[in-house]
Amino acid sequence: MSVMQGDGRLKSQRFRQAREGDWKRLERLMDKAEKGSARRLSDEEILAIPVLYRSTLSALSVARETSLDRALIGYLETLCARAYFFVYGSRSTLMGKLGAFFRRDWPMAVRALWRETFASGLLMLGGAIAAAVLVGQEPDWFYAFVPAEMASGRDPAASTETLRATLAGEDTSAGLSAFATFLFTHNARIAILAFALGFALCIPTGLLVLYNGATLGAFVTLFASRGLGVEVGGWLLIHGVTELFAVILAGAGGLRIGWAIAFPGDRDRLDAAADAGRTAATVIAGVVVMLFVAGLLEGFGRQLIESTPIRYAVAGTSALIWGLYFYGPRRRPAHV
Structure with missing residues (x-):
């Protein structure tokens, strides 16, 4: 059992290391947008958010299917939800x-x-x-x-x-x-x-x-x-x-x-x-x-x-x- 758990943690670490750069970048952009600085996002950053969102959503799907650790799945779910409201949500003012x-x-x-x-x-x-x-x-x-x-x-x-x-x-x-x-x-x-x-x-x-x-x-x-x-x-x-x-x-x-x-x-x-x-x-x-x-x-x-x-x-x-x-x-x- 300990060997199987060790293999699972190793797979989770490798999975995170391969994609964590994109997740962290998306997280930084969401922090910037949610703090009221969305207007200060550059054109490059605005165009990058949908791409990073779909990449993170794909990673979440893989994580669920391969039963990676729950902490990682929870993190990705939260990040995807934040990005979803930015990409598809209404941002119109009063x-x-x-x-x-x-x-x-x-x-x-x-x-x-x-x-x-x-x-x-x-x-x-x-x-x-x-x-x-x-x-x-x-x-x-x-x-x-x-x-x-x-x-x-x-x-x-x-x-x-x-x-x-x-x-x-x-x-x-x-x-x-x-x-x-x-x-x-x-x-x-x-x-x-x-x-x-x-x-x-x-x-x-x-x-x-x-x-x-x-x-x-x-x-x-x-x-x-x-x-x-x-x-x-x-x-x-x-x-x-x-x-x-x-x-x-x-x-x-x-x-x-x-x-x-x-x-x-x-x-x-x-x-x-x-x-x-x-x-x-x-x-x-x-x-x-x-x-x-x-x-x-x-x-x-x-x-x-x-x-x-x-x-x-x-x-x-x-x-x-x-x-x-x-x-x-x-x-x-x-x-x-």
């Missing part, structure tokens, strides 16, 4: 991930939901038209579509002069800040609900988007009946282009999930929902950004800019920016 999200992931996800976006937009438009017809025939319908806290005195009981005065800007920055915070929270809640309720087979999402459109239609109809249609259009659209598009996209994400659950096709229902959820989740992450921008425009831009033509100009510019960002021509990513 800023890199954010850049990829805004540059590629978010626009691609929105494009993938173009059918659901179209359907969500039609639902909002349908709600706005229905409310406009009802409020135009009977002003008391306004209260069914617009909550009192949202109306803030802008209702059929208000005089035309009062309604006109509400379209003017605020004066204090403190008031603007509080107003922006309230509206951002309110609009974010609508968007998140429209997305989350998609799991209930699209119906609650569709109703929420429909109701949101009805609120808009009732509000515009009230002002238009007092000869303030053009003014209220600028007052709403300076932020509404971004805000309403965000709600439409959130609704589209909910519709995608609900449709996948209701009609999974050949796939398992859970797999279909998970696939739809990944795309929709990317969209809703971007929707939060849009709502933040809308909150700033609503709480500050709309209140500080009192000129109706300038309000329409800001609205048109934001529509052009979002349209080009999501649906404009893009260069295809290069494939290696």
